[in-house]
Amino acid sequence: MSEVKPGWKTLPEGDIVKGGTAAEFKTGDWRSERPVWFPERCIHCMFCWISCPDSSIVVKDGKMTGIDYDHCKGCGICVKECPVKPNKALEMKPEREGSCQR
Amino acid sequence: MSKVVARTGNEAMAEAMRQINPDVVAAYPITPATEIVMIFAKYVADGLVDTNFVAVESEHSAMSACVGASATGARVMTGTSSQGLCLMYEILPIAAALRLPIVMCDVNRAISGPINIHCDHSDTMAARDFGWLQIFSEDSQEAYDSLIQAIRIAEDPRVHLPTMVTTDGFIISHCLDRIEIVEDKEVKEFIGGDRKAANSLLDVKKPVSVGLLDLQDYYFEHRLPVAEAMKNSKKVILEVAEEFAKKFGRKYGLYEGYKLDDAEIAIVALGSTCGTAKVVIDELRAKGIKAGMLKIRVFRPFPAEEIAQALANVKAVAVLDRSDMWAGQGGQVFTEIRSALFEAVKKPQLLNYIYGLGGREIDQPMLRSVFTALQSAEKQPLVQYLGVRE
Amino acid sequence: MASLKELATRKDPLTGGHRMCPGCGAPIVVRQILLASKDPVVVVSATGCLEVSTTIFPYSAWNVPFLHNAFENAGATMSGVEAAYQNFKKKGKIDQHINFVAFGGDGGTYDIGLQSLSGAMERGHDLTYVCYNNEAYMNTGVQRSGATPRGANTTTEPAGKVSQGKVQWRKDLTEIMVAHNIPYVAQGIIGNWSDLTRKAEKAFSIRGPKFMNILQPCRLGWGYRPDATLELARLAFETCAWPVYEVENGVYKISKPKEKKPVIEYLKPQDRFRHLFKPGNEALLADIQAEVDRRWGQLLAKEAPRQGSGQ
Numbered sequence: 001m002s003e004v005k006p007g008w009k010t011l012p013e014g015d016i017v018k019g020g021t022a023a024e025f026k027t028g029d030w031r032s033e034r035p036v037w038f039p040e041r042c043i044h045c046m047f048c049w050i051s052c053p054d055s056s057i058v059v060k061d062g063k064m065t066g067i068d069y070d071h072c073k074g075c076g077i078c079v080k081e082c083p084v085k086p087n088k089a090l091e092m093k094p095e096r097e098g099s100c101q102r
Numbered sequence: 103m104s105k106v107v108a109r110t111g112n113e114a115m116a117e118a119m120r121q122i123n124p125d126v127v128a129a130y131p132i133t134p135a136t137e138i139v140m141i142f143a144k145y146v147a148d149g150l151v152d153t154n155f156v157a158v159e160s161e162h163s164a165m166s167a168c169v170g171a172s173a174t175g176a177r178v179m180t181g182t183s184s185q186g187l188c189l190m191y192e193i194l195p196i197a198a199a200l201r202l203p204i205v206m207c208d209v210n211r212a213i214s215g216p217i218n219i220h221c222d223h224s225d226t227m228a229a230r231d232f233g234w235l236q237i238f239s240e241d242s243q244e245a246y247d248s249l250i251q252a253i254r255i256a257e258d259p260r261v262h263l264p265t266m267v268t269t270d271g272f273i274i275s276h277c278l279d280r281i282e283i284v285e286d287k288e289v290k291e292f293i294g295g296d297r298k299a300a301n302s303l304l305d306v307k308k309p310v311s312v313g314l315l316d317l318q319d320y321y322f323e324h325r326l327p328v329a330e331a332m333k334n335s336k337k338v339i340l341e342v343a344e345e346f347a348k349k350f351g352r353k354y355g356l357y358e359g360y361k362l363d364d365a366e367i368a369i370v371a372l373g374s375t376c377g378t379a380k381v382v383i384d385e386l387r388a389k390g391i392k393a394g395m396l397k398i399r400v401f402r403p404f405p406a407e408e409i410a411q412a413l414a415n416v417k418a419v420a421v422l423d424r425s426d427m428w429a430g431q432g433g434q435v436f437t438e439i440r441s442a443l444f445e446a447v448k449k450p451q452l453l454n455y456i457y458g459l460g461g462r463e464i465d466q467p468m469l470r471s472v473f474t475a476l477q478s479a480e481k482q483p484l485v486q487y488l489g490v491r492e
Numbered sequence: 493m494a495s496l497k498e499l500a501t502r503k504d505p506l507t508g509g510h511r512m513c514p515g516c517g518a519p520i521v522v523r524q525i526l527l528a529s530k531d532p533v534v535v536v537s538a539t540g541c542l543e544v545s546t547t548i549f550p551y552s553a554w555n556v557p558f559l560h561n562a563f564e565n566a567g568a569t570m571s572g573v574e575a576a577y578q579n580f581k582k583k584g585k586i587d588q589h590i591n592f593v594a595f596g597g598d599g600g601t602y603d604i605g606l607q608s609l610s611g612a613m614e615r616g617h618d619l620t621y622v623c624y625n626n627e628a629y630m631n632t633g634v635q636r637s638g639a640t641p642r643g644a645n646t647t648t649e650p651a652g653k654v655s656q657g658k659v660q661w662r663k664d665l666t667e668i669m670v671a672h673n674i675p676y677v678a679q680g681i682i683g684n685w686s687d688l689t690r691k692a693e694k695a696f697s698i699r700g701p702k703f704m705n706i707l708q709p710c711r712l713g714w715g716y717r718p719d720a721t722l723e724l725a726r727l728a729f730e731t732c733a734w735p736v737y738e739v740e741n742g743v744y745k746i747s748k749p750k751e752k753k754p755v756i757e758y759l760k761p762q763d764r765f766r767h768l769f770k771p772g773n774e775a776l777l778a779d780i781q782a783e784v785d786r787r788w789g790q791l792l793a794k795e796a797p798r799q800g801s802g803q
Binding site: 125128152153154156157158159160162163164167168169170172173174175176178192193196303304305306309310311312313314315316317320324 | 567590608
């Protein structure tokens with residue numbers, strides 16, 4: 001979003017926006033830890049996807065394809081819910097400084 | 103072809119609603135507005151309208167349902183009074199900020215406490231800052247005509263604001279009056295088909311989010327357009343009134359001057375009191391006293407410039423307020439008018455009378471006493487209460 | 493019932509980029525319920541965490557039509573939306589089936605919005621009202637609500653030197669909704685996606701008013717690590733502190749845990765109950781266990797005995 005915000009004369013009428021614009025707002029820098037995905041261990045059960053509060057598990061054609069680090073807040077629910085044993089397909093790792101995708 | 107019938111104010115408003123045939127009505131009973139809703143519910147039951155009527159469990163829910171329905175692009179109406187309007191207060195400014203052209207039949211009644219079911223304007227006046235257009239009626243005919251016009255005004259793209267048309271509780275709402283009813287088809291033509299909304303909540307292919315949280319960076323920019331639309335609505339009100347007059351012969355403006363052009367003393371009033379005042383003015387005129395009246399039809403937007411101009415040549419003016427601000431600077435109408443006249447080079451001496459609270463009678467002798475006082479206005483206190491026992 | 497792979501082909505109703513806390517359960521409620529709809533949905537939300545955090549202008553996280561009106565009126569607001577839809581349908585202006593879903597927190601549902609909800613249910617609108625229940629007013633900073641359980645520490649009924657948090661038991665809103673004799677009432681948790689999406693699918697398959705009361709742990713108000721949100725919800729189920737059940741046309745169907753765990757297993761991991769584990773509060777803990785048992789027993793008694801032993 002540009003820093004110059006529209007004035008009242010140019011804003012659309014009413015308190016209304018097109019749906020889904022929050023995708024433009026990045027919350028990835030909220031993380032102190034990040035989930036890291038190990039595709040070779042993944043069984044594509046989708047438990048992480050259905051449990052993610054931030055819609056940050058990327059899926060395509062019924063398969064997990066990655067993590068949306070622009071929006072993932074690093075809560076760790078996906079890791080907790082991953083049923084793969086003995087090593088989970090997702091692990092929390094410390095967020096390295098400056099690694100957040102902006 | 104119009105026909106002349108006898109109708110109470112409530113019946114007249116219900117009749118207009120039937121002819122408008124809104125998509126959704128959500129309402130809750132409250133004296134003295136209940137009848138509007140009752141009559142309309144019977145129209146629904148008899149299949150005379152296509153409306154989906156939502157008989158909600160409170161006025162708060164009535165206005166909430168109106169907002170929900172209107173956000174889909176539907177034409178939506180409701181009716182209420184007094185405590186019911188008070189219960190809606192929270193939602194009224196939301197309807198305005200979302201730019202939803204909901205039209206309300208508002209029957210003026212005193213607000214509690216003590217509880218009182220009779221007429222004054224305190225319910226409507228307290229709602230004056232919520233971004234709703236407010237149109238007052240002197241009688242059933244005006245209520246009927248204004249309600250039909252209100253749909254056009256509210257839905258005009260230059261306005262897109264909710265609108266309330268008011269009558270005075272019992273005095274208009276329950277009194278039989280001779281009125282001219284326009285044919286159904288003519289009303290339909292005048293309104294001009296379905297509401298044309300730019301967005302609909304039901305458009306699942308183009309989803310919109312409505313009613314978002316504004317922080318410090320957007321709230322101001324979302325509120326100001328309400329004022330702008332309110333200002334623009336003056337022009338629209340006059341255009342719609344002119345078209346209405348062309349089609350149906352009855353002319354309306356933002357205000358009505360009654361024998362005002364050459365008046366030396368005048369009153370300013372709204373609603374049913376104006377009818378009584380006209381009789382008194384005629385009588386005074388017959389005695390050679392140059393009395394007149396400015397009847398405010400549209401209180402929001404407030405026609406400040408127009409009124410200041412209309413009162414410029416009057417020597418003394420008494421503003422009659424049927425509501426009080428309790429130790430403010432007189433009543434709400436007085437405050438507006440005094441403010442409107444502040445910069446005027448030529449302006450009358452002003453007095454304020456607060457009268458008729460809780461349905462207290464306002465009769466010809468009382469109005470005569472006001473005109474008498476105006477003849478020595480400089481000796482009068484600024485704000486007086488009329489008709490209260492000491 | 494749709495499989496997860498099938499659900500994953502549907503458009504996500506929420507985008508990322510909303511401002512809910514990390515590990516918040518509310519967007520999980522929204523996603524699991526709305527993904528279960530094969531038809532388009534229209535959403536109304538009461539004021540609350542969910543609404544505030546998903547719609548900070550000009551950013552909306554909703555990929556489906558969304559309307560927020562005020563705090564206490566999600567039921568009434570959706571009544572109006574649905575009435576307009578029925579009107580347009582009657583007039584042939586719309587033929588697409590739409591599922592209307594209202595979301596409210598426990599404050600907006602149990603307390604300030606109860607009348608509006610009750611009215612909407614009684615009038616029979618075709619809508620699903622979902623309470624995302626985190627058992628306090630979290631948006632304003634963890635104040636007690638009618639849904640707050642006894643003993644919980646909240647900012648308006650805090651644990652102190654002479655008081656041990658909320659004194660009263662929570663009201664049973666699910667049963668209040670059952671008493672409306674609506675076609676479908678469900679109580680669930682977010683820790684069991686298959687149960688929740690199945691319940692939502694069922695709700696969407698029924699015409700008329702539906703109510704779902706979904707326990708949604710709040711990491712801020714309950715006090716726990718953000719990754720434990722679903723685990724805590726499951727503990728609420730396993731201890732019967734939050735029974736999971738549905739009532740379809742008056743018929744109860746209860747999900748029973750394999751083994752009913754002691755309620756302290758659910759209370760202990762939460763900061764809001766920490767004071768209960770101080771010496772001297774044993775009686776209160778026993779009292780809470782007794783009330784959980786009593787309510788669980790009362791609920792079981794409502795389920796008609798079934799033929800055979802199969803559940």
